[in-house]
Amino acid sequence: MTIIRTPADEAEARAVQDELRARVVLDEPGPPPGTGLVTGVDVAYDDERDVVVAAAVVLDAATLAVVEETTATGRVTFPYIPGLLAFREIPTVLSALESLENDPGLVVCDGYGRAHPRRFGLAGHLGVLTGLPVLGVAKNPFTFSYDPPGDRRGDSSPLVADDGEEVGRALRTRHGVKPVFVSVGHRISLDNACAHTLALARDFRLPESTRRADALCRRALREATA
Template identity: 85%
Template sequence: MPADEAEARAVQDTLRSRVVLDEPGPPPGTGRVTGVDVAYDDERDVVVAAAVVLDGATFEVVAETTAVGRVTFPYVPGLLAFREIPTVLAALESLPVDPGLVICDGYGRAHPRRFGLASHLGVLTGLPVIGVAKNPFTFSYEQPGPRRGDWSPLLDGEEEVGRALRTQDGVKPVFVSVGHRTGLDNACAHTLRLTRDFRQPETTRRADSLCRKALREAAV
């Protein structure tokens, strides 16, 4: 774990060079998809991570696990991965099956240093990872069309760092970005497949529910 902010940024700079951006990633509806999410108890400096593996075709739960850890890095925008990575890794490593594509409730390339949680997790695990976030962080976008599947580029200046994707008719978009070993078109296709009924991917919804339950039960 980095000792301070400067060291954390240096770690990001080093690991960012290992991000793989020229693989399309697994096709939607195949293999497994895994949602990861975290919940915090700030009073106790506790973080709980959950990983929920779904069958990519049926959405049936294949496996799920949680891990409990201590928050050991301060809250710094742009460096949140360092608060979450150790516990998320512990959850993923305790899964009894290969997770397949991992979906984070957060960012990949859509990050000021182009290295959000989804990229960080992908580099450390070697897995294909995408980020699907609830808000655009610091980036700009035009509202996509009103229909499910409509999208617009998420921009840092003129650089496309992700997409604002409408997952349900007339509902606020989500913000999709590539983490590692997956293309942006494919990341959006996976996101649409995983949002049949709700704004957020089913993977995120399941992981969010599980980590909140585990946090309530954590006796740390």
């Protein structure tokens, strides 16, 4: 089991980010889309009760059928600080992943990897701690700029930082529908991360992995706080 220590304050959390970011692997392509297993992870909070629930849903990448799903419930042990949200989520997400009977395969986060002010969002953090290939698919571009991609499914445009670095892509998963924002977490290329996202988003804007993990963690939170 991965042992996670909650940072004492914001300064310590940033120091942990700096240390772990140096261990991100960016030169591996990752698994081919449509093969093996893909696991979506997501969290839901009840801030009044300081409860967080994480869900992990394993899909067959070829059929998108659910292979396994699990949840974990924990306490919120770190304050809300933009750019440091991973420290609120990681312990419970890891508990959910570690309770799976199947190897998670590729992990898809509802959040960011390189598309993060410190280039180390939840997808990178989770990838380094688990050693798994991880990508992030977010609903908005955080603080980065982009030109709107074409209207067709599969069209994309770079998500660009102030220094000109491409930190991710705005990717159109449905014709004429707002794009999602894909970024690399660990052990996968950006091209492949986008290809996986399209393969997982066959019928909806968001990847099926994210949709199912979101629904499961919300349901589990309602049950945990009833």
